[in-house]
Amino acid sequence: MSLRDTARTIQAVALVGVVTMTAALAYGIWAGGLMEDGALIARLPWGLVTLIDIYVGILLFSCWVVYREHRLLTAAIWVVAILSLGNLVTCCYVLLAARQSNGDMKRFWMGERG
Secondary structure (H helix, E strand, C coil): CCHHHHHHHHHHHHHHHHHHHHHHHHHHHHHCCHHHHHHHHHHCHHHHHHHHHHHHHHHHHHHHHHHHCCCHHHHHHHHHHHHHHCHHHHHHHHHHHHHHHCCCHHHHHHHHHC
16 A cells, blocks of 8 residues: 555545544533533443543544644644544544644645654
8 A cells, every 4th residue: 555545544634534523522512411411421431431532532632632732832732622622523523633744644644844
């Protein structure tokens, strides 16, 4: 697989993630109550494990964003968005990073540092 193909695959997976997360968030807003359901999830042992797992992943992804972005304000905006909307925003970030890299995987991972 060429680097261009890899970048296209990353974009496709990220786009599927954006669509999936948008649908999931819309369903959650429509069918559930954030405060009531959130309190229930936090009381369940596996619900708590899942929340910890999600936020550890968000923390690691946010470290990549802070490293990759050359402006601290831009990185901070992305991190706040990720903390607010979760993997919908991580998929958007990956999609944008892949498009901006034009198939250059070093630029994909390192941003303007690459």
